[in-house]
Amino acid sequence: MAPADASSVSSIPDDGPPDLDLITACQAGDTAAFETLVSRHRGKVFAMVQNMIKNEADAWDLSQEVFIKVWKALPRFEARAQFSTWLYRITHNVVYDWLRKRKIDSVGELDDNLLHQGNIAAGAITTPKGSARPDDAMNNRELGERIRAAMDTLSPEHRETILLREVQGYDYKEIAASMDCSLGTVMSRLYYARKKLQQLLANENND
């Protein structure tokens, strides 16, 4: 998914009516339009949920829950933001409610307050100095396993931020809107998530 233009209100797919037209129909009670909306967006929702909770069966249930909540909330949807951002906000809430109930704690969770740095000086020790690029040293399959393992060490907030940026291609404002946090928090989480992943992958490479 290419980075979205923040000024656009609805995405226009390759075929079929724009999201906004479908939403208008749904708000009038058109369930066929809603099914089109579900079919169009279920892949992204399911992928994001599964990337966050890593369980296919639960991801299936939670993805359905997302769309049921979407149906209930559609009367309140105002076309001030992109539907996908609004949809993702609901996805975020569903996932986090589920995580809270499961009380999943990641190992080595990054605490934004503890690790906050105001400035990074060029050449400072804290600037990550990876000795080798991971993609030069590992084969693809092993690399995939290692990056998944490294992602598992991130807190849900850091994992989600970097997934939205690197995988879903959201811009910073969209990430902030989806996660209901400030732009500064997004930038901080993104920076430290990348830093930690690079450190973990570099450490494994050096082992």
Added chain:
Amino acid sequence: MTEELFSKWIDDCLTPDEQVIVDAALAEDPSLIEEVESARGLGDLMKSEFPASQEPMYPDFFNSQILNKVAQIDREGAAKTAEKSSPWWARIGFAWVPASGLAAVLAFFAGTKVNPPEQDADFAAATELPNVYTPGGNHKTRVVANAQGEVSVIVVEGLDAIGDDVDFATVGASAVLPERYLISQQRQL
């Protein structure tokens, strides 16, 4: 260079002014470019490992379950809307039959208790008597009597329910008390 600037550099989102700052930092420490390229490589790895879109298993069934639930929500919503829009007497349904019967009974008893206007003052002056002795630890007793002493009401709270099998006509000092009553007394002890 701030975290924000570093991230924007990785993501190719620098403004012209920010690019100037980055260029200056790069001139001071050329190794920074390695970190940026490493982070960009990390992004490529993530894209290859984590899908941006993945169809759920049995997608038609996935949709049909959602639509079934949506239909159920709509039905429940329609039922609530119909209930709210109907007149109040239609909403209580057949409950008006026993309700009207109860109202008639209450009206009968109220009529038997109505005093001539000159006697209402007696009840207006009814007071709750102090110093009422209550034998049981969990009981609370109040006595309300009118000024003339002609009517008094004793209210005892906290008593155990009296079983349906108690025949007061035959209960005497030598009668055996119902088992339920005895069990409740034992529990209190």
